[in-house]
Every structure is written in C-alpha cells, then in structure tokens.
Amino acid sequence: MDLFKVYPLFDIKPVRGKGCCVYDENGQAYLDLYGGHAVISIGHGHPHYVERVKTQLEALPFYSNSVQNELQEALAAKLGQVSGCEAYQLFLCNSGAEANENALKLASFQNGRSKVIAFRQGFHGRTSAAVRITDNPKIVAPINEGFEVVWHELNDTAGVLESLAQGDVCAVMIEGIQGIGGIYIPDPVFLQAIATACHQQGTVLILDEVQSGYGRSGAFFAFQHAGIVPGLITVAKGMGNGFPIGGVLIHPEFKAWYGMLGSTFGGSHLACAAGLAVLEVIEQEQLMANATEVGQYLMEELQRFNQIAEVRGKGLMIGASFDFPVSVLRQELLFKEKIFTGSASCPKTLRLLPPLSLSRQEASLFLEKLHTTLKQPLQTKVA
Numbered sequence: 001m002d003l004f005k006v007y008p009l010f011d012i013k014p015v016r017g018k019g020c021c022v023y024d025e026n027g028q029a030y031l032d033l034y035g036g037h038a039v040i041s042i043g044h045g046h047p048h049y050v051e052r053v054k055t056q057l058e059a060l061p062f063y064s065n066s067v068q069n070e071l072q073e074a075l076a077a078k079l080g081q082v083s084g085c086e087a088y089q090l091f092l093c094n095s096g097a098e099a100n101e102n103a104l105k106l107a108s109f110q111n112g113r114s115k116v117i118a119f120r121q122g123f124h125g126r127t128s129a130a131v132r133i134t135d136n137p138k139i140v141a142p143i144n145e146g147f148e149v150v151w152h153e154l155n156d157t158a159g160v161l162e163s164l165a166q167g168d169v170c171a172v173m174i175e176g177i178q179g180i181g182g183i184y185i186p187d188p189v190f191l192q193a194i195a196t197a198c199h200q201q202g203t204v205l206i207l208d209e210v211q212s213g214y215g216r217s218g219a220f221f222a223f224q225h226a227g228i229v230p231g232l233i234t235v236a237k238g239m240g241n242g243f244p245i246g247g248v249l250i251h252p253e254f255k256a257w258y259g260m261l262g263s264t265f266g267g268s269h270l271a272c273a274a275g276l277a278v279l280e281v282i283e284q285e286q287l288m289a290n291a292t293e294v295g296q297y298l299m300e301e302l303q304r305f306n307q308i309a310e311v312r313g314k315g316l317m318i319g320a321s322f323d324f325p326v327s328v329l330r331q332e333l334l335f336k337e338k339i340f341t342g343s344a345s346c347p348k349t350l351r352l353l354p355p356l357s358l359s360r361q362e363a364s365l366f367l368e369k370l371h372t373t374l375k376q377p378l379q380t381k382v383a
C-alpha cells in the first residue's frame with residue numbers, strides 16, 4: 001500500500017533523539033530548533049519520561065474511560081498546580097484539533113449559540129469546526145463550512161468589541177501567540193478588553209494554547225502574560241513530548257453531564273504517564289525559567305543580524321522575519337549545518353520552537369551557524 005502523500009519530506013531519517021538533538025541512521029546529529037513542530041517540550045529521550053512511559057507500558061497502557069483511572073486524576077492535579085489553573089476541570093483527548101473541536105462544542109452547549117469570532121493568520125487544526133476558523137481557505141472543504149465566522153485582524157480591539165456587542169457570539173477563539181501565522185503576540189490590553197467584553201456578553205473566550213502553552217512562552221500559558229481568565233484553554237503538542245495527548249481546561253462555570261464529551265483513547269493510562277512525566281520535568285528542571293532566559297538571549301542576538309528585519313516572540317517561541325524568503329536558508333541550515341528550523345505561513349519568517357531545555361551553548365551554536373550560512377550566497381536546491 002502507498003502512503004497518501006500529503007507531506008513534502010526532507011530527505012533525512014531521524015532514528016534516535018537525545019536532549020536537543022536528533023540523529024540519523026549514520027549517527028549524524030541534527031540540532032533541533034524546531035522541536036518536531038513545537039512538540040518536544042522537555043527534550044528528546046528524557047530518562048525520567050522514558051522510564052515512566054516504559055513502566056506504564058509494562059503495567060497497563062490502556063483501558064477504557066468506563067473505569068477508574070487514577071492517573072487522570074493525578075495528571076489533572078499536577079497540571080492545575082504547575083499551570084496555576086487549579087480551579088479548572090480537565091477533559092482529555094488526543095490532539096490539538098480535537099481539543100479545539102471539543103472547546104467549540106462546550107462553548108456552544110453553554111450559551112446555545114454558534115457564531116464564532118476568529119483571527120486572520122490564525123490556525124486551530126484540520127477537523128471540521130477547528131478548520132472552519134483557521135485562516136487558510138485551501139484546507140477548508142465544503143463540508144467544513146458549517147457555521148458563521150466573523151474574522152478580525154489580531155489586536156483589532158474596536159472591531160472585536162463591535163462584533164461582540166451584537167450579543168449573539170458563541171465564542172472568541174484566539175491563539176495565546178499565533179504560531180503558524182508567523183509568531184504574532186496578541187497585545188495584553190487587547191486580550192483584557194475582549195476578556196471583559198466576552199464576560200459581559202455571555203461569549204466564551206477560548207485560548208488556543210496548543211502551540212504557545214506548556215511553558216513555551218516562559219509562562220505556563222502565553223495568555224498569563226496578560227493576566228486574563230479564559231473560559232476554556234486548549235492544550236496538546238508539548239503536553240506529551242511526542243506522545244499524542246490533548247486536553248481542554250474548563251472553567252468551573254461549566255458543568256459536565258454524562259455523555260457531553262467523550263473519546264475512546266483520550267486520557268489513556270499511557271498518555272497520562274507521558275503527560276505526568278512532562279509536567280514533573282518542567283517543574284524539576286525549571287524549564288519555564290530556562291525558556292525565558294535562553295529565549296531572551298536568542299532574540300537579542302537575532303536582532304543584531306542585518307538581514308533580519310524583525311524578531312518577534314516570547315520564551316522559546318520565536319519568529320525572525322528576514323528581508324528574503326527563508327526556504328533556501330532553512331535547507332542550508334539543515335543540510336549543511338545540520339540544524340532543524342521551522343517555517344511559517346509568511347515565507348520570509350523563520351520559526352524557532354526548540355525543546356524548552358535548549359542551553360545557552362546550543363543557542364550560541366545555532367547563532368554561529370546562522371551567521372556562517374548568511375555570509376555565503378544561499379544555493380541549496382532541495383525539494
């Protein structure tokens with residue numbers, strides 16, 4: 001059987017990972033400034049993570065959501081403690097899109113409405129409702145066009161407040177920091193204004209922290225830099241450090257009823273063990289403080305490059321806008337300097353999403369290699 005080829009592939013086969021590096025079948029190391037798309041939070045092959053997952057795999061990887069699972073309780077308690085969101089309730093699922101799909105459903109159950117406010121350059125996943133509020137018409141199929149969406153530019157406070165004033169909006173869905181769009185940060189004053197207006201209008205504010213959450217911005221959630229209280233918060237990616245797990249943090253004003261949401265695999269024993277290991281390592285190794293410090297260093301140094309027009313970001317979620325499209329630069333960094341970096345929907349933006357354990361030395365090595373690459377004419381031609 002052939003694979004259904006929806007991904008353009010780099011001709012590299014990583015077979016092993018350790019810390020902030022992956023290794024190919026010849027033992028060649030690649031420095032990972034991409035984190036497998038913001039997924040690797042605590043580093044590749046972390047011994048505590050490997051041990052916890054291995055032990056759980058041997059004991060019981062899965063049983064259904066019809067029985068007691070103390071690991072789910074433990075994960076919810078630990079997530080509440082590490083994130084500072086103790087009062088919220090947790091629903092567990094398997095991916096970012098699924099988390100957003102469930103969040104939209106919860107919002108609609110809560111206020112009986114279906115109109116959603118979403119933002120230009122935003123990305124929320126590929127399932128039916130999540131893709132409807134993703135600003136990329138190419139990936140929206142006719143079957144996904146099921147409810148009304150009002151689009152606004154990020155930070156358009158007046159426009160969003162005007163739309164909310166109609167009193168018929170189900171939810172505002174916004175990324176804590178726009179990721180795929182190119183690392184754009186919502187203004188804290190804008191977030192505070194929409195949080196207040198949502199509260200007044202009975203609209204649910206949903207913070208998509210799938211990419212910006214789990215310590216990546218230096219705070220556990222990026223919205224915490226603005227001091228707001230969302231109705232719903234969605235998580236995935238860094239939550240499992242590569243194990244598929246997602247979740248919705250649900251404000252106490254939402255009341256559950258049996259059958260309201262559900263998932264066969266969500267919250268499996270193995271997923272919870274992975275999720276617990278991630279939180280334990282984030283806490284023990286103070287990875288949020290590391291993300292703040294190393295991120296600050298990287299951003300300050302990137303600003304010195306005269307080919308870089310703008311550096312945006314917080315913690316280890318960084319976008320650098322060059323004065324030329326970066327696809328060839330990324331290929332040269334990968335094939336010549338052995339460094340993975342990320343792209344964004346804006347072709348001139350280089351996106352950095354390394355493990356939160358990235359050291360200052362690793363960051364310096366990247367900067368050195370970037371400098372070397374930019375000194376020579378860019379030439380690699382690889383599909």
Ligand SMILES: Cc1ncc(COP(=O)(O)O)c(C=O)c1O
Nearest residue numbers: 095096097123124125179210211
């Ligand atoms: C902000 C954001 N939300 C949702 C998603 C979808 O997550 P998943 O691919 O796990 O469904 C992504 C994926 O890149 C994302 O960046």
